[in-house]
Amino acid sequence: DAGVTQSPTHxxxxxxxxxxxxxxxKSGHDTVSWYQQALGQGPQFIFQYYEEExxxxxNFPDRFSGHQFPNYSSELNVNALLLGDSALYLCASSLVxxxxxxxxxxxxxxxxxx
Amino acid sequence: DAKTxxxxxxxxxxxxxxNLPCNHSTISGNEYVYWYRQIHSQGPxxxxxxxxxxxxxxxxxxxxxxxxxxxxxxxPHATLRDTAVYYCIVRVAHTGANNLFFGTxxxxxxxx
Numbered sequence: 732d733a734g735v736t737q738s739p740t741h742x743x744x745x746x747x748x749x750x751x752x753x754x755x756x757k758s759g760h761d762t763v764s765w766y767q768q769a770l771g772q773g774p775q776f777i778f779q780y781y782e783e784e785x786x787x788x789x790n791f792p793d794r795f796s797g798h799q800f801p802n803y804s805s806e807l808n809v810n811a812l813l814l815g816d817s818a819l820y821l822c823a824s825s826l827v828x829x830x831x832x833x834x835x836x837x838x839x840x841x842x843x844x845x
Numbered sequence: 846d847a848k849t850x851x852x853x854x855x856x857x858x859x860x861x862x863x864n865l866p867c868n869h870s871t872i873s874g875n876e877y878v879y880w881y882r883q884i885h886s887q888g889p890x891x892x893x894x895x896x897x898x899x900x901x902x903x904x905x906x907x908x909x910x911x912x913x914x915x916x917x918x919x920x921p922h923a924t925l926r927d928t929a930v931y932y933c934i935v936r937v938a939h940t941g942a943n944n945l946f947f948g949t950x951x952x953x954x955x956x957x
Contacts, residue, residue, distance in 0.1 A: 762941070766947075773930075773948050773949050775947070779943050789944060821888050823888070823889075823943065832941075835891070836887075836890070839888055
């Protein structure tokens with residue numbers, strides 16, 4: 732049973748560029764959430780997708796956008812990259828309606844903006 | 846969701862119990878306490894959660910005070926593989942919302 736998979740594992744971009752990160756949820760899960768983790772900090776919630784729609788959003792600018800596909804996989808897009816966008820981007824999946832509502836996280840994509 | 850307060854770091858000898866405290870004095874009646882941990886270079890991993898009763902699973906035990914304003918995560922026999930950052934999170938459950946507030950957590954170092 733594959734867990735949450737993210738690609739790529741590492742990425743280097745320059746300021747002003749655009750980036751797309753990808754996530755495949757754990758088998759059977761229908762909800763994907765994205766988090767940003769700066770060095771030395773805890774993960775910060777970006778947004779959550781369920782039924783191909785954005786359901787919740789954290790305090791992130793519109794440069795951060797996402798998409799969920801019919802197979803429940805998801806993409807995170809960041810436009811006009813800033814140096815401060817350098818971070819580990821984590822994807823988490825879950826299944827709506829489960830009693831414990833626990834999230835399963837991938838190992839993340841390390842994004843470096845130069 | 847309510848915020849939590851945790852010590853920045855703790856050490857524990859291998860084989861001994863690790864007791865990680867968490868204060869959540871503003872917790873609401875419908876908020877659960879969740880614990881996750883993050884081992885270096887990995888995503889966070891769910892450990893345990895509870896509402897008001899003490900809970901135990903194969904990984905850990907969770908002790909919640911009667912007033913629910915604080916809790917303790919107990920790893921009964923810490924191993925070197927338990928070295929990680931531990932996050933205490935409170936959240937309203939059964940809403941489908943996954944906007945967890947992680948904070949900075951407690952960095953637990955298990956010493957040989």
